[in-house]
Amino acid sequence: MKVANLVFNNFTNDSRVLKESISLADAGYEIEVIAHNDKELKAYEEKRNFKIRRFSYLNREESRGIISKLGAYFKYIKLSVQHCKEFHILHCNDLDTLPIAFIIKKFKNRDIKVVYDAHEHETERHHQSNFDKKILKIVERFLLKYVDEVITVSEPIADDYVKLYGIKKPALIYNTPSKISIKKKDIFREKFNIPKEHIIFLYQGGLQPRRGILEFLELIKDKKDVSYVIMGFGELKKEILKRMESQSNLYFHDAVSPDILLDYTSSADIGVCIEENLCKSWDLALPNKMFEYAMVDLPVIVSGLSELKRFVEEHQIGYVIEDIFNQEEFNQLFPKILETYKNKDNNIKRVKERYNWQNQEKKLLSLYSNLTKQERLKPLKVGVKND
Secondary structure, eight states, X not given: OEEEEEOSSOSSSOHHHHHHHHHHHHTTOEEEEEXXXXXXXXXXXXXXXXXXXXXXXXXXTTOXXXXXXXXXXXXXXXXXXXXXXXXXXXXXXXXXXXXXXXHIIIIIOTTOEEEEEOXXXXXXXXXXXXXXXXXXXXXXXXXXXXXXXXXXXXXXXXXXXXXXXXXXXXXXXXXXXXXXXXXXXXXXXXXXXXXXXXXXXXXXXEOOTTSSHHHHHHHXXXXXXXXXXXXEESTTHHHHHHHHTTOTTEEEEEOOOTTTHHHHHTTSSEXXXXXXXXXXHHHTOOOHHHHHHHHTTOOEEEESOHHHHHHHHHHTOEEEESOTXXXXXXXXXXXXXXHHGGGXXXXXXXXXXXXXXXXXXXHHHHHHHXXXXXXXXXXXXXXXXXX
């Protein structure tokens, strides 16, 4: 049974799509990830037990205008439709890829099944204007008519989709790491010569503004016996490297591949996740870094976003900073962090027993099993090239 796992990125660091693809392929589905091609990436490759096909649609160094970007996007849609029209299932990650499913199901293959995997609240992102949000809600409502199953990444986002569109409650599949036992590493201390007595705070993930990355640096810059490691990729890298020239306890590490990420995560002592409350999507989200921290026994420091705060307080696995710009609030919290961060092991163990990919995989495979039972799937046409 052929499944196209569609992503509107180059599929180099998308851990969720990677885990889903491996799980489905292990279960016997023939998986092909459909992505876009960036410079120096292969147009076609095989990874473990599934295929990757990248369509070249945008040269990021040359195409910066809205017209060229739209043209590239439509080219991506055209090539994806042409390639995927004879698949059995389309797994559409985020709203960007859902028009492909609509075109195929409406005009090419009525029997194809569609899974819509919303990695966040798709019409409530911080860069969207109110006008954008209204238009995107209309688009999303229309496209959902051609969707067979919906997946989301947090309970309140799932509830909001029900409220907005009157659909059945989406399946909830968290972006968690696999449950593994990792002996705590000390990569950061060894690489950066961080003193043994220092407590290492770690931020890992995308390096974009408004995620509290540099704000946390301001909170701890005068604290003794602490170090702050920032690991990831994105537009803030240059600013972080510049800050390192005057901040002796700040360290930067490039992003690493998902298969070795937790070795690095385990080399820290406390995980940091203090995004600003800029939009509904962030306020209702549970970032994957939260589960990655827990998997290697790190307590966390989070901002007062509603779902992050609920999760941390409910499971008692860390600390909440209501206002990440309030130095006084952090100063009052800081001694407590130093005294108690090592005493949350049992709580964290319970979290990682529940929130791991093995448990999420069961829900994914159950959804696919029910999907394929709804109606006998149309067989592949004779003579269709299946490479």
